[in-house]
Amino acid sequence: MIGIFRKIILMSVTLGLFAIPAQAQTKFENTHSLEGLKEARVYFDVSVKDDDLLAVRMELIDRTVTQIEQAGLKVTGVIGIRGGASRFITTGDSYVLAEELDNKRKIQQWVKRFADWGLLVEQCAIAAEIFDIQTTDFLPEVTVVGNGYISLVGYQAKGYSVVPMD
């Protein structure tokens, strides 16, 4: 019962996001924060395990990257996947429940699209081990790294801004 309520709330939030008129979306800008910048280095730290939330997070990554580019900046981005999110970036229908399958397919499409845009999609090998996922089962667009936390440290040291998506 709680699960149904959660899904209803999530769907409402998602629909609400899309219900915002385009005019309203472009009404607000980030001029002050982006002033003087030519490039944005972003590390999206994705660990959310709920399939509905993860699908929404993918759309928010899309929107964020798109809006930064529309503001005239070049985006250099990494999407770091760890935790429960790892199950959804594998090939085929494996590692998820039947009711999660629709969202898994959407997430797979997002990953392919992000890779096409030149974003690097990294998967933590420790998470794969914890969730008993064969590293060969990850989507071909995904690069498996030894330790997602080290990636976080490294990219931050290189000036990437971390956007938490948990």
Next chain:
Amino acid sequence: MNTKHILKLLLLATLLIIFSTVPVTADEFPEDQSNPDMIYLRGLVSKVSTDDMQISVKPPTGKSVRISIDPDTILEGVDNFGGFEKEQQVKVWYKEENGLNRALKIIKMMELGC
């Protein structure tokens, strides 16, 4: 009966006692594998049926397996049956008995962010 024989008997008795009282150890549940006595399964809890004390576990590929839990089932990571929820990662060792998959041991895996 000389001292030598008595010592041999004592040694034999000691060995018998030791081997007959060895407690059930982790070896009884082979790490991440089946053996002739039990079947190992790892996957996600796909259904919890409180009425018949069963959970369904879906392996990475393939269909869910229905597992019956009874008072003898060893549980780790949860205190009791009520601790099971959908989408939890579990390791199960079970045995087929009377048409049921009787759980011998279930470990609910920790949910780590990494």
